[in-house]
């Protein structure tokens with residue numbers, strides 16, 4: 001099959017022929033229909049997060065089941081599925097206490113000595129975050145997919161695979177925003193726009209979108225932003241404090257920078273909570289003003305929207321189909337696998353929300 005392989009950090013992905021194994025007892029072979037390009041793919045391509053190479057990137061996808069392993073009865077050939085990198089074992093402490101997105105059980109991967117799921121010229125290729133979606137097929141553990149309704153368009157469904165689950169989940173699960181509260185979101189990419197949309201669904205009274213790209217702020221309004229702040233023209237912290245008489249109840253950092261993380265903490269009111277979603281480069285330290293903890297301000301991280309994705313994703317599908325999730329506006333363009341490098345590069349400028357690779 002054809003896949004986009006990263007051989008070396010900071011080099012373009014190469015579209016190449018690779019081999020994929022047969023499903024083991026608990027594995028599912030999925031034909032990839034659509035894969036979104038998330039900024040996390042770029043963080044791994046440019047080495048700000050290390051990963052074993054060669055690897056096939058991509059982790060935001062939807063497709064159709066082609067073949068299932070001997071012990072799989074959750075899905076069958078022909079089922080439509082969304083993938084999720086938060087593969088869960090179902091029996092560790094994290095899983096059993098409802099924090100499935102923190103599960104790290106190695107049993108979800110093939111064991112050492114077994115044939116690799118992905119190979120090229122008889123050498124193993126690393127599977128990226130349990131998935132490797134920039135490929136015509138994916139061979140995944142059955143706990144890395146959820147079934148969805150057949151009437152859900154699979155390009156929109158792919159977005160739910162990471163960005164939407166991350167953004168909406170950070171709002172409704174990690175931060176648990178209550179109706180009537182005020183929210184600020186820094187960064188309006190696929191993840192930030194999903195936070196804004198999630199805050200609207202949660203019933204936030206005021207949703208302040210912050211970005212440095214004017215077109216993104218216009219887009220943010222379509223997702224539910226009530227106010228916008230261009231951080232290129234004004235101080236985001238001051239602007240938010242002014243708009244809310246002292247700060248928001250909840251802020252979300254959806255970029256992955258030290259400076260904007262510190263802003264997220266500064267723009268919450270006493271008792272407020274700042275949630276960091278962005279992948280801050282490894283080795284980066286974040287500084288906050290210690291005495292502010294006496295005002296019960298909170299700073300927390302969010303991984304994949306603290307999801308329970310087999311429950312969440314079908315609900316997000318229903319939200320889209322009933323007009324509550326604005327996924328049509330999130331797709332900047334549909335591209336082919338051959339254009340993956342241009343798609344990744346466009347994330348550098350902040351101009352796009354999501355480029356979606358369509359297969360076939």
Ligand SMILES: NC(=O)c1ccc[n+]([C@@H]2O[C@H](COP(=O)([O-])OP(=O)(O)OC[C@H]3O[C@@H](n4cnc5c(N)ncnc54)[C@H](O)[C@@H]3O)[C@@H](O)[C@H]2O)c1
Nearest residue numbers: 039040187188189190191211212255256278279303304350
């Ligand atoms: N925690 C998780 O589980 C998780 C999951 C998915 C993605 N992420 C991370 O979330 C972050 C956002 O991902 P994305 O795909 O939405 O990215 P993106 O590139 O699509 O969007 C980033 C946005 O931030 C804006 N921006 C950049 N610098 C800014 C600044 N200084 N001030 C204000 N706005 C600025 C850009 O214009 C752009 O609109 C990334 O770091 C990604 O790796 C984390």
Ligand SMILES: [Zn+2]
Nearest residue numbers: 038040162163
């Ligand atoms: Zn992602």
Ligand SMILES: [Zn+2]
Nearest residue numbers: 089092095103
């Ligand atoms: Zn587990």
